[in-house]
Amino acid sequence: MAEERLCRRDFLRRAGIACGVAALTLEERTLLAAQKAGAAPPKEDKSAALPMGKIGKLNVSRMICGGNLISGYAHSRDLVYVSRLMQEYNTEKRVLDTLELCERHGINTVLSDPWDKPRTILNRYWKERGGKIQWIVDSRPDPKDVKPKIKMAIDAGASAIYVNGGWAERLVKQGKVDALAKMVDFIQENGLPAGIGGHLLDVPVACEEAGVKADFYVKTLHSRQYWSSAAQREHDNIWCRKPAETIAFMKTVTKPWIAYKTLAAGAVNPTVGFKYALQGGADFLCVGMFDFQVAQDVKIVQGLFKRGIQRERPWRA
Amino acid sequence: MIASRVPLACLGGLLLACLCGCDEGSGGAPTATAQSTEAQPTRRGKAEASALDTPAPTESGPAEATAAGSTSELVALDLGLTLDAVTRATPGNPRGVKPPHLREEVKREPFMVPKGVANVALYQPVTCSEKRLFAGDLDQLTDDIKQSGKFDFVELDTGLHWVQIDLGQVRAIHAVAIWHYYKNPTIYQDVIVQVADDQAFRQNVRTLFNNDHDNSARMGTGKDTAFYTRWWGELVNARGPDGAPTRARHVRVYTAGGMEGEPVRFVEIEVYGM
Numbered sequence: 001m002a003e004e005r006l007c008r009r010d011f012l013r014r015a016g017i018a019c020g021v022a023a024l025t026l027e028e029r030t031l032l033a034a035q036k037a038g039a040a041p042p043k044e045d046k047s048a049a050l051p052m053g054k055i056g057k058l059n060v061s062r063m064i065c066g067g068n069l070i071s072g073y074a075h076s077r078d079l080v081y082v083s084r085l086m087q088e089y090n091t092e093k094r095v096l097d098t099l100e101l102c103e104r105h106g107i108n109t110v111l112s113d114p115w116d117k118p119r120t121i122l123n124r125y126w127k128e129r130g131g132k133i134q135w136i137v138d139s140r141p142d143p144k145d146v147k148p149k150i151k152m153a154i155d156a157g158a159s160a161i162y163v164n165g166g167w168a169e170r171l172v173k174q175g176k177v178d179a180l181a182k183m184v185d186f187i188q189e190n191g192l193p194a195g196i197g198g199h200l201l202d203v204p205v206a207c208e209e210a211g212v213k214a215d216f217y218v219k220t221l222h223s224r225q226y227w228s229s230a231a232q233r234e235h236d237n238i239w240c241r242k243p244a245e246t247i248a249f250m251k252t253v254t255k256p257w258i259a260y261k262t263l264a265a266g267a268v269n270p271t272v273g274f275k276y277a278l279q280g281g282a283d284f285l286c287v288g289m290f291d292f293q294v295a296q297d298v299k300i301v302q303g304l305f306k307r308g309i310q311r312e313r314p315w316r317a
Numbered sequence: 318m319i320a321s322r323v324p325l326a327c328l329g330g331l332l333l334a335c336l337c338g339c340d341e342g343s344g345g346a347p348t349a350t351a352q353s354t355e356a357q358p359t360r361r362g363k364a365e366a367s368a369l370d371t372p373a374p375t376e377s378g379p380a381e382a383t384a385a386g387s388t389s390e391l392v393a394l395d396l397g398l399t400l401d402a403v404t405r406a407t408p409g410n411p412r413g414v415k416p417p418h419l420r421e422e423v424k425r426e427p428f429m430v431p432k433g434v435a436n437v438a439l440y441q442p443v444t445c446s447e448k449r450l451f452a453g454d455l456d457q458l459t460d461d462i463k464q465s466g467k468f469d470f471v472e473l474d475t476g477l478h479w480v481q482i483d484l485g486q487v488r489a490i491h492a493v494a495i496w497h498y499y500k501n502p503t504i505y506q507d508v509i510v511q512v513a514d515d516q517a518f519r520q521n522v523r524t525l526f527n528n529d530h531d532n533s534a535r536m537g538t539g540k541d542t543a544f545y546t547r548w549w550g551e552l553v554n555a556r557g558p559d560g561a562p563t564r565a566r567h568v569r570v571y572t573a574g575g576m577e578g579e580p581v582r583f584v585e586i587e588v589y590g591m
Contacts, residue, residue, distance in 0.1 A: 269468040271454045295401075296462055303460040306440045 050106035050298060051305050053283050053317035055256050056193030056215045058134060058159055060109045060317070062278075063301050064258065065102045066288030067112020067138070068265075070095050070121060075265035077228055077237050089290070092121055098291040099125050103133055105298040111136040111218075111258070111286050113164070114153045122157060134159035136258075138197065138218075140167040143179035146186050154190055161187045162195030162218050168203045177210045184214050195258070199239050201246050204253060214255060216317075218286070221246055221259040221277045226267040239264065247280040247313075256317035260286035271300050278304060281313030393427035394434070394589060396494055396550060397463070403548035404465040407501045410545060413577045416504060418530045420542035428552060430491045430589060436461070437490075438482045438568070438588035444516075445480045447473045451580065455480070463585045465500040465548070472498075473581040475574035477507055477534050480583055482568045483516060489562035490555040490590040493525060495570055498582035499546040505581070506543075507534040507573035510553050512565030523563060526553040534573060550585075562590060 050061040068075070069090055076082030090098075099110065099121075112118040114137045125131045137158040141149040153161050163171075163183050171179050180196055187194035196207055197218035204217050220240040224230075228237040239261035240246060250257055259282030263273040270287075274297075277285055289297055443455040453471035458480060462469065471480070490512065497505055510526040513519070527539025544551060555563045568588050572581045 269453060271457050271460070271468075275454060275456070296464065299462060300460060303440055303456065307442075307456065 050302065052108075053256065053315070055160060055195075055258075055284075055317055058109075058193060060134065060284060061107050062284055062305070063107055063298060064136070064284055064286040065099070065107050065110040065133075065294075066260065066286050067110060067118055068288045069098075069290060070110075070112050070118045071115065072117070075236050077235060092124070094291060095121050096125050096129060098289070098294065099131055099133055100129055101291055101294045102289075103131055105294055107294070107298065108132070109134040109136060109159070111138065111260075113138045114149075114156050114158070119156045126157065136160045136162065136195070136218075138162060138164045139183075140164045141183045141186075143171060143176055143182075146179075146183045150183065150186055150190070154192065158192060160193040160195065160215075162197050162214075162216070165197035165199050165203070165218065165220070168196050168198050169200050172198075172200075172203050172206045177206050177212065180207060181210065181212045184212055188213075188215070199261075201242050201249060205249060208253060216256040216258060217250075217253065218258045218260060219246065219250070220261040221280055221282055222262050222264045222268055222273060223276050225272075226264055228267055229264065237264075237267075243276075243280070250281050251313045254316055256283045257281065258284040258286050262287060270297055271304075274301055275304055275309075278309045279311045281311055283315060283317040389431040389433065391429040392432050394430045394492060394552075396552075396587070397461070398549055402463050404469070404500050406465070406499055406548060410502050411504075411577055416506070416530065416543045416576065418528065418541075418543050419504065420544055422545070422547075425549065425552065428492060428554070431591070434491055434589050434591055436587040437484050437488045437590045438586060441485055442483050443480055443586075444483075445471075445473060446478045452582075458482070458583055458586050461585070463496050463548070463550070465496070465498055465584050470498045470582045470584050473583075475578060475580045477571060477573040478581045479569050479571045480586065481516075481518070481570075482586060482588060484566050484568065484588060484590075487514070487564050487566045488588070488590040489564055490568070490588055491562045492555050492589040493553040493568060493570075494550045494585075494587040494589065495553065496548075496550045496584040496586070497546040497572065498579075498584055499548055502545040502547065503575040503577070503579050503582075504543055504545055505572045505575050505579075507536075507571060508541075508543075508551070509534060509536055509539065509571040511569050511571070512555070512563055513567045513569070514565060516567060518567060518569060521565070523565070525555050525563065534571065536571070550587075555590075 050063055052059050052061055054060065069086060072083055072087040072090070074083040074086045102110070110122070110133050112135070122135055125133065135158055137153040137156070137160070139149050139153050139161050141163065150161060163180060168180060171177065184194040184196065193215040195216040195218050196203060196212065196214045198204060199220045204219055207214060221243060222240050223243055231237050259277040262268070262277040262285050263270060274285055285301065287297060438459050439461055441459050443458045445455060451472040451474065453468070455471060457469070457471055459482060493510055495510070497503065507529040508526065509524065509529060511518070511522055511524050513523070514521040526541050527537065528541040528543050529536065529539045532538045557563065570586060574581055
């Protein structure tokens, strides 16, 4: 499959050649005319950078690029073809281009798992494209021996490491919060900020009660105001079951909070979702984006900050 | 593939020269009158037009733009309509009933403004007539995003509604640009653009545009033309007959539902002034 993106310009150019201008709709002719007239590509406003926060010693943009689109998890409810579609669309070249686009728009950090595909792509990105994007790694260390997986992430180039949400939930359910503490300690001993992830509110609650000294949390937050959140039988459709309680609890937490799944994997309007998360107290938004979404999503977040974000939880990063 | 997508309705367009825009309404004269059900005279520049007339001449030219005494350089207003800034609409026009005052689409001439005129509505707060939106967030109307995709619009109910922008201070307004939802070309009814000095919209209310040809909105019969919503937006001339910009702090845009019963949907509103 050709890696080049069939963008509107390409589509119009090919359509014009193949069928003649007369066969195009009025709108297509108008757009083609604008293209021929040498319409300038959109200017990037480099002065409108994304606001930044701190996690440990890291300067992190308030919007972080999510890694599911790199790894290929679409959370597509019952549309079984979407993950495959995403993987076919997001070729390695396209992912590299997307990372470059992210950096150009002020996103300086990506968050993903450390498996082969993201590891390979990020190393290629740093080496071949000269990219500087930081990498927060989602790790699943074995509670019996936390070192190998964490070391793998460090060797792969992690800037920070956190315990994967599902992984942390399992340990909390098993009463093994001390294992989480060991993971955090080992990460910090290696000079990196250490975080703990979770879809369930139980995770940060248990960690705070146990006094786990994580540097940050990665916790889902989205409202329930979307159609598939009401499904009676859960099927990859909801990631924050108690948003109000999450907001209330996180007000008591002084550690930086990266909110993820803020758009409920594509079901929520970005303006609505980002606003909800930032007003709800998140310090950072982790957002999985296709290349065609980066510019607009960044613009939305910039706009929210320019208007001023009303929130009760102080900025903790 | 392309040929099969050309509906019959577009064949008429093939007779036209390469087009780049649509004639905006003639604009309305600011009238210092409180809102009432009395007929409100709308603003008339030299470019008065209706759908039944021949295409409107250009809006106020360079001389009128400086009639207020300014000698500043004039530039063509740039609405930022790059290929990536707008959405490709569903081809063709809807086949339902057309209003009698639907305008013929012709190329929109450049709208000349003094250098330094900018979108003073950017990031300004927006209020509306509804307590609860059906979709979207009002911040989207002043966020400089003119896409018309699934999450790019604010939806109110059917019937007459309004959205209002507080510019933060009194501004000299040259033009108001409005993008209703345009991915599916729609003819919205009773599009009325007004300005006022106060948030409650009681002081010094003036009408800049009114295409309510049958007074169904009970705000006075308007002489402006109906239009299909398009990616190039609707540009309303806010200058008076003398070419002077209108001074106001609050801008309100009324819209009733679409001719096919569509709910009221807005994508973006820009107010060009100083």
